[in-house]
Amino acid sequence: MPATDDVQKAQRFREAALPHLDDVYTLARYLLRDASDAEDAVQECYLRALKHFDSYRGPAMKPWLFAILRNVCNAEYARRAHRPTPIEDTPGAAEQTPLWQETEANPETEVLRSRDAGAIRKLIDTLAEPFKETFVLREINNLSYREIAEAVGVPVGTVMSRLARARAMLRAAWMAGEEQAR
Amino acid sequence: MTCDEARILLHALLDNELDAGHAREVEAHVAGCPNCTAELAAQREMQRVLADTNLRYTAPASLRSRIEASLPQAQRQQPSRRAVLRGFAMGSAVSALAASGVVAVVLRQDDQQRILSEVVSAHLRSLQAGHLTDVVSTDQHTVKPWFNGKLDVAPPVIDLTAQGFTLVGGRLDYIDARAIGAVVYKRRQHVINLFVSQTASTEHRPPKTQSMQGFNCRRWGDRGLNFWAVSDLGADELAEFVDKFDAAMKANVEG
Numbered sequence: 512m513p514a515t516d517d518v519q520k521a522q523r524f525r526e527a528a529l530p531h532l533d534d535v536y537t538l539a540r541y542l543l544r545d546a547s548d549a550e551d552a553v554q555e556c557y558l559r560a561l562k563h564f565d566s567y568r569g570p571a572m573k574p575w576l577f578a579i580l581r582n583v584c585n586a587e588y589a590r591r592a593h594r595p596t597p598i599e600d601t602p603g604a605a606e607q608t609p610l611w612q613e614t615e616a617n618p619e620t621e622v623l624r625s626r627d628a629g630a631i632r633k634l635i636d637t638l639a640e641p642f643k644e645t646f647v648l649r650e651i652n653n654l655s656y657r658e659i660a661e662a663v664g665v666p667v668g669t670v671m672s673r674l675a676r677a678r679a680m681l682r683a684a685w686m687a688g689e690e691q692a693r
Numbered sequence: 694m695t696c697d698e699a700r701i702l703l704h705a706l707l708d709n710e711l712d713a714g715h716a717r718e719v720e721a722h723v724a725g726c727p728n729c730t731a732e733l734a735a736q737r738e739m740q741r742v743l744a745d746t747n748l749r750y751t752a753p754a755s756l757r758s759r760i761e762a763s764l765p766q767a768q769r770q771q772p773s774r775r776a777v778l779r780g781f782a783m784g785s786a787v788s789a790l791a792a793s794g795v796v797a798v799v800l801r802q803d804d805q806q807r808i809l810s811e812v813v814s815a816h817l818r819s820l821q822a823g824h825l826t827d828v829v830s831t832d833q834h835t836v837k838p839w840f841n842g843k844l845d846v847a848p849p850v851i852d853l854t855a856q857g858f859t860l861v862g863g864r865l866d867y868i869d870a871r872a873i874g875a876v877v878y879k880r881r882q883h884v885i886n887l888f889v890s891q892t893a894s895t896e897h898r899p900p901k902t903q904s905m906q907g908f909n910c911r912r913w914g915d916r917g918l919n920f921w922a923v924s925d926l927g928a929d930e931l932a933e934f935v936d937k938f939d940a941a942m943k944a945n946v947e948g
Binding site for chain 1: 748757
């Protein structure tokens with residue numbers, strides 16, 4: 512029989528962490544792009560979170576869980592030798608994406624057509640790390656810049672510039688899709 | 694402010710992350726720069742479309758239950774808990790109850806045991822000289838109004854003299870730190886205290902006899918009231934009293 516402390520701790524953990532399950536799962540889906548990998552990662556994340564729950568000091572539970580999930584996902588990236596896309600600050604092709612799109616010279620005529628969720632998810636999936644992660648944390652998980660900085664372990668200024676680049680890339684991909692659709 | 698700076702800061706503006714001073718600076722730059730005006734409008738438009746789309750995923754129920762199952766829980770199939778339940782002689786029906794129910798049952802048993810002991814103590818106190826009744830009357834129409842304003846319930850007072858149980862009066866008592874009504878009956882020289890209290894539950898709970906310190910206590914619940922009949926009468930005669938009281942009460946309600 513588990514000690515009473517463990518049971519009480521588990522109860523507190525349940526109340527604090529389980530309400531964020533959909534959020535954690537959402538981030539895992541975007542990071543890993545695979546439903547069953549995401550499930551495994553989320554379960555591992557909750558196991559680790561429970562283990563370290565004593566050291567959790569708050570105030571926000573979500574960024575703390577996301578930080579743990581990122582570590583789990585990075586381990587998963589390392590395991591996937593065939594698709595190494597670690598979340599790191601490596602200036603790559605993504606950095607070269609201009610923040611400016613020439614197609615926006617005539618913005619009044621450019622109205623984004625609404626797309627179904629599936630199409631937008633695919634667009635988000637084309638974003639390179641670490642921009643996709645920052646974008647999802649802000650736009651879908653609704654974290655503040657400070658919380659993103661906490662979860663990802665970078666300064667707020669970095670969050671801001673990654674987010675600007677992520678949105679510029681997403682809009683470029685979106686507009687390219689619109690061009691093709693015409 | 695340069696356009697390069699503004700292109701980054703306008704996102705912070707969109708996300709309401711800028712303090713008033715910086716927000717004014719960005720807005721001032723955007724107002725004087727057609728390119729940045731266009732960019733801000735385009736990004737605002739995209740943010741609006743994104744906000745209108747459900748891009749979240751929902752965790753599968755199987756994942757939720759897998760995580761739930763991996764957390765330590767006290768109440769699930771603990772052998773020691775079963776041993777405790779056997780101590781209450783409740784048998785396998787109770788140990789088959791769902792995890793959370795088991796703890797509740799154990800607690801309620803403790804609670805009932807404590808209240809039973811308080812009921813018997815109250816009965817004992819009432820037998821001391823001068824403590825049996827606050828209002829002495831064999832007339833139910835004298836005893837019943839006497840309780841008015843003294844309790845949050847109106848205890849049913851029913852004359853059972855014709856059935857062999859004489860109404861002798863009523864009394865205020867305290868059970869579980871609450872004022873409670875006691876209606877006093879006698880059969881021959883045996884005193885019966887009928888304690889009545891309010892309960893949140895309106896369901897009918899069938900009578901059950903327990904004994905403690907040589908007294909029998911028959912308890913039941915009906916119409917939002919809890920009843921305890923306590924006496925040194927034998928269990929069969931006490932059961933007879935309860936049956937007759939219950940029948941008379943039903944007749945009263947229906948009549």
